[in-house]
Structure formats: C-alpha cells, structure tokens
Amino acid sequence: MNLNIYYIQKKIDTNERLENKYIKLISQFAKININNIFSKQIAKAHEIGINEAKAEYTKAYSQYKKNYSIALSENGKNINSFEFANLLKDKNEINFFIGGAYGFNDEFLNSCDYVVSLSKLTFSHELARILLLEQIYRGICINKNHPYHK
Template sequence: MNITIISVGKIKEKFLRNGIKEYSKRLSKYCKLKFIEVNDEKAPENLSEAEMEIVKDKEGERILNKLKENTYAIALEIKGKELTSEDFADKLDKLALSGRSDITFIIGGSLGLSKEVLDKCNFKLSFSKLTFPHQLMKLILLEQIYRSFRIIRNEPYHK
C-alpha cells in the first residue's frame, strides 16, 4: 500500500518530529509512506470570515497541486465521519482489497481545509470533535495507521 500524507506547514517541535520518525520507521514494514508539506499562509489572529476563506483557498490550491488524480483522498475534517480504530482498519483493508492501494490523507492548516479540497476528497474523517493542532494531527494519524495495520494482521497492539 502507498500512503501519502499532504499537510500544511512544517513540523517545528522536535518531540513531534521524533514521534513522526518513529512511526514512519514502524510503518515501513507495512506500507510505502510519503510526506508532502505545502507552505502555510500567514494569517493574523483577527481575520474576518472572508479573509479566512482566502487563506484556506490559497493553502487549498497548494494541496490540490500535489494531489494525484488516481489516489483515494481522505480529508481530516472535524465534521467528517468518526470511526473506531477497528473501523478505520477495516476501511483501509477494504480499500486495499478493492484495488485502491494508493491513499492520500490531507491535513489542513490552522483554519482547516478549503471547500475545493473537501469536494475533491473521497472520504472525510474526523478523529474527534475536539480540535487538535495540525502538527500534532500528523503524529496521531500515523499512530492510527500503524494500529490499523496491526489490527488487519491480527498482531498484538495495546488497546
């Protein structure tokens, strides 16, 4: 399986980079992993709704320029569908069994994803109704992908 993660912004914190490196290493026996980071748009704290949409559109354009046509795109979106770890594993397994072995996860910037990006995605996934920093979300996503492969292969993993 080929998994690409497109995310907005660079990971600045060393502890997050170390966690991402660790899970990337663990995942190397299950899939081919690729990271694509696009630049985030500078945005002051007090943006109007219209200005927020402009920021999301600019970041969205950068994301769409990196999104391959034949991939199964999954947006990480707070309004998306919440799944258990077992359901997430089942989804990945069914995608692979149906020949969809090229999957791209998309993590937006601090304001979320543009409508154009969301419209291009095959599935919208929510990890929680809580809001997480987008840099931390990459690490959480990798852990859940790793957990999914362990579940799919009936390998032990803490619950």
C-alpha cells in the same frame, strides 16, 4: 501500499522522536511520505483572510489529489479504529490531508473520497500527524491480525 501525508504548517516544531517511531513501524508494511507544503502564497493568503487561506490550501493540495484521498477535519465522520482500518484495505496509494490553520473549504472536502475526524477537539498539526500515524499503524495491524491493537 504508498501512504502520503500532506500538511500545511508555517513553523515546524515537531516531536521527531515519536513521529519517527511510527514512521519506522509503518515502514515495515508500507512506504510513507510526510510532506509540509507551506508556501509564500499560503503565507500571503493568511494575511488577506480566512476564505483566501482556505482557497490557497485547496490550490496547493490539488496537485497531490490522486488515487484515494482522505481529508482530516473536525467536521468529518467519527469512526473507530476498525472502520479506519477498513479505509486502508485494498488500496495501493492513499493521500491524507491535514488542513491548514483555517481548515478546509467545502470544495476541497467534497472532492475527497472520505473525510474523517480524529476527534471533535482541535489539535495542532504536530499532534494531528502523530495521532494519524498511530492510527495508520493500528489500522495496518488490525488488517494484518498483528497483536498491536489488543
């Protein structure tokens, strides 16, 4: 399985140690790529306004929308870890998208196969990635009957 996580973050201030822990654990079962796609166009759009920024996020992400796509949004569906694990089943490649500073526009969310909420709370990109990585690992473990989930 190939897993791709795409996010938009101007300043990279990540907790590499914890992020790398989950990347290493997941790598036992799947190939994982994490991609920051912040660009000059996104920076310019931020200066113009919210709608322009969301439109630029959609444009930037569109080239990566292939195979099964899951967007993370606070307005997405609240699911438990077993339901999340089911999203991972029988997929060759999954693309996860974390919104930019202003989230996603409806056009992008409607074009995804699934929209999930990690919580009703809003998280920084750094924390959202770590939570997503942990849930991916947990989901893989659930699907493989690995004892991590217990």
